[in-house]
Amino acid sequence: MPGKCTSNIIGKLCFFIAGLLDRANEIYKKVEDQKPLRGRNQDAILAACLYIACRQEDKPRTVKEICSVANGATKKEIGRAKEYIVKQLEVEMGQSMEMGTIHAGDFLRRFCSHLGMNNQAVKAAQEAVQKSEELDIRRSPISVAAAVIYIITQLSDDKKLLKDISLATGVAEGTIRNSYKDLYPNAARLIPSWYAEEEDLRNLCNP
Numbered sequence: 001m002p003g004k005c006t007s008n009i010i011g012k013l014c015f016f017i018a019g020l021l022d023r024a025n026e027i028y029k030k031v032e033d034q035k036p037l038r039g040r041n042q043d044a045i046l047a048a049c050l051y052i053a054c055r056q057e058d059k060p061r062t063v064k065e066i067c068s069v070a071n072g073a074t075k076k077e078i079g080r081a082k083e084y085i086v087k088q089l090e091v092e093m094g095q096s097m098e099m100g101t102i103h104a105g106d107f108l109r110r111f112c113s114h115l116g117m118n119n120q121a122v123k124a125a126q127e128a129v130q131k132s133e134e135l136d137i138r139r140s141p142i143s144v145a146a147a148v149i150y151i152i153t154q155l156s157d158d159k160k161l162l163k164d165i166s167l168a169t170g171v172a173e174g175t176i177r178n179s180y181k182d183l184y185p186n187a188a189r190l191i192p193s194w195y196a197e198e199e200d201l202r203n204l205c206n207p
Helices: 002-013 020-034 042-056 063-067 075-093 105-114 119-132 141-154 162-169 173-190 198-202
Strands: none
Touching: 020 042, 020 075, 042 063, 042 075, 063 075, 105 119, 105 141, 105 162, 119 141, 119 173, 141 162, 141 173, 162 173, 173 198
């Protein structure tokens, strides 16, 4: 049953939100009613329904986070399932499907928690992420969040390895480096003055 499977996924993620299960099941039922899902990867379909539900409820999760509890469904399979579901529902509605806007701040606190960052570093990262939205940074919100975390931790005594940030955020090391390269010229604008002085910023690694 889709309800049971979806509930298991949500339970494993430990972030049950009122209405999220209903939303995921509603999405599944709409697609199933419109076009039989027999022969398709059910784990990927259910995971994609949950991903979409999280987006629509303004509680977005990364595909990697969903993937980690999706009973073996890969990121690629979930991505394809998401595209299939969105396409089917847009045909039914006759209009574009609202997915909700993703911001770097939606993921930041969770990523910081995974890395064991202290409250001061988390606060500085949150402020930096908010300021980054004022800039023309053409990177995904998740990549920006990862790059901000990298900068903040490099300015602290508790430095984090790039590979650890990559593991915690699900963003490839190369992508974090490229995002860091985009943020670096604006470090003085992004990093709160109470957290780091100009001299500290000058000591940041030049990308």
